[in-house]
Amino acid sequence: MLFKMKSNSPLIRISHLQNNTHEFQFGGEEEAFNKNRSSPSMDPRYLKTPLLYTNNSLGYRTKEFESFKDNEFILVFGCSYSEGVGLYEEDIWHNHVAKMTGLPIMNMGLGGTGADIISLNSTLYVHNIDKLPKPKAVIFQWPGRARKYFVDDGANKYGDTIFSTVPAIGLEGEVEDHPHSYNTLKKLDFDYYTERYITYPGNLYHTVFRDVMTANTLFNSIGAKTFNWMWKADGLDADSDFLFDKSNIKISKVITDHISEKSGYYHARDMIHPGPLVHDEVFRQIKPKLERSIL
Amino acid sequence: MVALEFPVRNRALPGTRIYPRTLLCREGFKNIQGTWSIDDNQEKYENNKTSGILPEKYNDPSVVQYSYNSIGYRTKEFEEFTPNEFILCIGCSYTEGTGLNNSEVWHHLLGEHFNLPIMNLGFGGAGGDISAFNTLQYIKNKLPKPKLVIFQWPQTFRKMFVSERHRNEPFLIQSVVPSIDITSPNIVEDLDLQYMQNRYIVYKELAYVEQYTYYMTANTAFKAIGVPTFNFTFNNDNDYTHNYLFNSLQMKTVVAKFGLDEQYDFTKPDVARDGAHPGTRHQEKYAEVLLPDIGEILNAI
Numbered sequence: 377m378l379f380k381m382k383s384n385s386p387l388i389r390i391s392h393l394q395n396n397t398h399e400f401q402f403g404g405e406e407e408a409f410n411k412n413r414s415s416p417s418m419d420p421r422y423l424k425t426p427l428l429y430t431n432n433s434l435g436y437r438t439k440e441f442e443s444f445k446d447n448e449f450i451l452v453f454g455c456s457y458s459e460g461v462g463l464y465e466e467d468i469w470h471n472h473v474a475k476m477t478g479l480p481i482m483n484m485g486l487g488g489t490g491a492d493i494i495s496l497n498s499t500l501y502v503h504n505i506d507k508l509p510k511p512k513a514v515i516f517q518w519p520g521r522a523r524k525y526f527v528d529d530g531a532n533k534y535g536d537t538i539f540s541t542v543p544a545i546g547l548e549g550e551v552e553d554h555p556h557s558y559n560t561l562k563k564l565d566f567d568y569y570t571e572r573y574i575t576y577p578g579n580l581y582h583t584v585f586r587d588v589m590t591a592n593t594l595f596n597s598i599g600a601k602t603f604n605w606m607w608k609a610d611g612l613d614a615d616s617d618f619l620f621d622k623s624n625i626k627i628s629k630v631i632t633d634h635i636s637e638k639s640g641y642y643h644a645r646d647m648i649h650p651g652p653l654v655h656d657e658v659f660r661q662i663k664p665k666l667e668r669s670i671l
Numbered sequence: 672m673v674a675l676e677f678p679v680r681n682r683a684l685p686g687t688r689i690y691p692r693t694l695l696c697r698e699g700f701k702n703i704q705g706t707w708s709i710d711d712n713q714e715k716y717e718n719n720k721t722s723g724i725l726p727e728k729y730n731d732p733s734v735v736q737y738s739y740n741s742i743g744y745r746t747k748e749f750e751e752f753t754p755n756e757f758i759l760c761i762g763c764s765y766t767e768g769t770g771l772n773n774s775e776v777w778h779h780l781l782g783e784h785f786n787l788p789i790m791n792l793g794f795g796g797a798g799g800d801i802s803a804f805n806t807l808q809y810i811k812n813k814l815p816k817p818k819l820v821i822f823q824w825p826q827t828f829r830k831m832f833v834s835e836r837h838r839n840e841p842f843l844i845q846s847v848v849p850s851i852d853i854t855s856p857n858i859v860e861d862l863d864l865q866y867m868q869n870r871y872i873v874y875k876e877l878a879y880v881e882q883y884t885y886y887m888t889a890n891t892a893f894k895a896i897g898v899p900t901f902n903f904t905f906n907n908d909n910d911y912t913h914n915y916l917f918n919s920l921q922m923k924t925v926v927a928k929f930g931l932d933e934q935y936d937f938t939k940p941d942v943a944r945d946g947a948h949p950g951t952r953h954q955e956k957y958a959e960v961l962l963p964d965i966g967e968i969l970n971a972i
Contacts, residue, residue, distance in 0.1 A: 496884055503891040527877040564870040572862040578833040582689060586804055590888055593811045597895035623691035624811070 386504040388497055390435030390486065397430045401461050402487060405646045412647045419641035419651065427464055427645055437465075438483040444509040450474070451482045451501075451600075453494045453591070454517030457607075458485030462644025467652040470515065472659035477671060479512060490523025495587035502594040513670040514595045518606040518627060521584050522574050526565040585619040592625055601670040605630055605662050628665050632657045687743075689833070692812055694805045697743025697794070708737045710769050710795045711945040719946035729944045735772055745773055746791040752815040757788045758965075759809075761802045761889070762823030765905060766793030770943025775951045778821065780958035781965055787818065798829025799885035806889040810896060819968055820893050820900045821961075824922070827882045827910040828872045832863040883916040899968050903961065923964060927956035 393401075400406040412418050432440050437459050452458050452470045460468035460483070470481045484497060494516065501508055573580055592602045605628040620627060632654045636642060643651045688696050699709050707713055716732055719725050728734060740748050745767050760766050760778040768776035773791065782789040792809075794801055802822060871878055890900045904911055906926035911917045927949065929935035941950035949957075 495888075499884065499888045499891055502895055503887055505895075527880045564866070564874075568862070568866040568870065572859065572866065576834075576859045576862075578859075582833040585689075585691070586807070589811055590807050590892075593807050594888075594892060594895060597810060597892065619689065619691050 385434065386441075386507050387434055387436075387484075387500050388486075388493065390431070393429075393431040393435035395431070395433050396435070397428055399426055399428055401429050401459075405462065408646050408648060415647070417641065417643055417647065419643075419645070421464075422645040427462070436484055436486070438481070441482070441508055444480065444482055444511075446510045447512045449480045449482050449509065449511055450477065451511035451514045452484060452517070453498065453514070454485040455489050455519035455523075456485065456487030456649060457519075458483065458517045459487050460485065461487050462646035462649045463652065463655070467644075467655055469517075469655040469658040469662075472656070472663075473515065473666065476663065476666075482509075482511065485517070488523075490519050490525065491521070491584050491587035492523070492525050494518070495590045498591035498594055502598055505598055510598065511595075511600050513601045513603065514591075515666070515670075516588070516591060516602065516604045518584075518588065518604060518610070520610040522577075522580060524569065524573065524580075524583070526562075581619060585623070588620075588625055588627070589623065603662075603666055603670045604628065605658075605665075607632065609633070628662055630658050630661050691808075693742060694744070694792070694808050694812075694814075695794070695801065697739075700739045700743035700745075702741055703737055703739040703743075705737060706733050706735065708739070708769070710764065711735075711737075715945060719944075722946075724940065724942060724946050725944065726939065726942070726950065732944065735770065735944045738773070744792055744794075746789070749790070749814050752788065752790055752817075754816045755818050757790050757815070757817055758782060758785075759790045759792065759817035759820045760823065761792045761794075761805065761820065763793065763797045763825040763829075764795035764948060765825075766791065766823045767795050768793060768943075768948075769795050770945030770948045771951065771954065775954055777954045777957035777961065780955060781821075781961060784958070784962060785965065785969055787969075790815075790817065793823075796829070798825050798831065799827065799882050799889075800829070800831050803885035803889045804831075806892050810892050816896065817893075817898055818972065819965070820898055821965070822886075822889060822900060822902045824882075824886065824902060824904040824908070824911070826908040828867075828875075828878050830867065830871060830878070830881075832860070834859060879910075879916060882911075883920070886920055886922075899972065901961075901964060901968055905957075923961075925957055925960050927953045927960070929956070 400409070409422070413423065429437055431437050434441075450470070450473060452473075458468065458470060465471060465483075468483075470483065474481045486493060486497075498514075588604065592604070595602050604626065608629040608631045611627075611629060632650065635650075635654050635657050640653055641651050642653060643649070688698060690696050703709075707716075713732070716725075716729075720729070737745065739745050758778065758781070766776070766778065768779075768791070773779055776791070776793075778789045778791065792805060794805070802824070886902065890902065893900050901923075902921055903923040903925050906924055909924050911920065911922050911924075929952075935941070935952070941952045942948065943950050
């Protein structure tokens with residue numbers, strides 16, 4: 377996944393999705409959909425009504441930022457689960473939050489991102505709070521802990537954009553599949569990532585803790601309450617929980633393993649991401665904690 | 672492969688550990704009182720004295736004294752500061768004042784001028800990542816609110832790494848500082864050094880983006896709670912002009928310039944007792960350069 381950061385942009389831009397309405401969000405999505413059209417697991421709604429993604433002027437799957445009113449919306453950060461890849465907007469977990477609260481959702485979910493991008497975007501959001509609407513509350517869905525961005529020394533080295541890549545998922549496959557497309561830089565990042573970052577994860581734990589702490593502290597500082605959750609399977613372990621347990625930041629762990637294909641249409645349209653049943657279960661589990669903590 | 676621009680070695684941060692409820696704990700410096708510290712020890716002093724680089728005033732080493740608080744910072748206990756009545760200074764050894772008395776460091780001279788005490792969070796060997804992390808911990812853990820924060824940003828290529836946790840102890844951290852020569856003792860540190868050497872300081876965009884993030888995070892965090900900030904870097908650390916992202920940052924470059932009428936003897940460098948850091952005359956110059964900007968901010972509060 378590629379992102380761009382521009383010094384005069386209030387948030388990270390997803391340049392290839394800016395002001396865009398499209399049917400498929402990432403390269404393999406259309407292929408997966410076509411391949412699985414006749415699968416009994418495919419929700420027939422996707423065959424009848426096209427799923428269209430509409431992204432705003434910075435490339436997020438949400439309305440224009442200026443259409444939100446101060447203290448009258450909930451801001452959501454997360455990865456593709458929150459972006460709702462393969463899902464109608466009405467099926468994403470946070471749509472249930474919107475219905476419960478009567479408040480619209482500003483969806484800052486970004487597929488392929490980790491805690492580092494969420495932290496950076498949170499920093500940019502609070503830094504630019506004079507230009508962006510102030511949320512009533514912020515909900516963070518924290519992605520898989522091992523995701524990490526790297527920055528490419530590309531052709532735009534002295535231009536106005538930079539590139540970030542999130543290699544945690546599929547990096548190994550990408551390198552194997554396209555060995556010649558990866559330059560020295562990416563090879564060095566890949567080696568470091570596999571041999572050090574995820575093998576000796578002290579640095580990883582610290583980084584996730586720092587990113588979660590940064591995002592929460594900044595929004596709390598401007599008076600916005602925060603709530604944190606993650607899938608248990610995406611989660612941290614005893615070593616990293618050591619940091620969180622002794623901190624005053626809590627992350628609710630959601631378990632949806634019991635929702636299986638036998639339960640119905642388990643998958644989203646891309647047959648990769650969890651479908652509406654799983655998102656319903658996410659909301660069921662976080663609802664009481666949300667009511668207690670931020671609403 | 673692009674040639675190395677710096678030799679890269681670990682900068683040990685003795686026993687520095689992450690405790691979630693306070694700032695990074697510099698266990699090796701906790702409650703130190705006296706003539707020496709870990710970064711400025713007697714052995715190094717004897718070597719420097721023998722080589723003749725030290726000013727005469729350091730013939731008696733006890734003219735420099737250290738006093739660190741209970742988590743290893745060269746300042747009073749945090750709870751002894753009165754909210755809104757002190758200046759918080761965050762930086763590296765140039766702010767910690769290695770080789771100098773605290774009263775001789777640039778920030779103390781500013782504090783005296785404005786009649787405000789200084790909370791010195793200078794951290795020898797730290798890069799921007801440590802400054803930003805400590806900033807967030809400071810705010811999250813509700814330490815006393817300062818009247819003003821001054822960030823002295825170290826060179827951009829410093830980077831902290833975190834070791835594994837053993838025996839239920841808190842995580843141990845270390846920082847890599849280009850050009851300081853301390854060898855690395857284990858495989859994780861070797862991997863970190865290789866990454867620094869072959870990637871981080873060679874293909875620099877990642878370091879620039881990270882540095883931009885640290886600056887943004889630290890400044891945004893204090894501004895969000897209504898505390899003004901001032902940012903500077905010393906001339907010899909200044910990599911902050913090399914990337915378009917930095918154009919949007921408010922960063923003053925500080926350099927000590929001596930006029931011909933100031934009787935500065937260039938054959939006898941003005942160094943601190945450790946032989947590595949700028950001496951007392953430089954500190955006076957730094958304060959002189961910073962004074963108008965700091966005065967302007969304080970007047971506007």
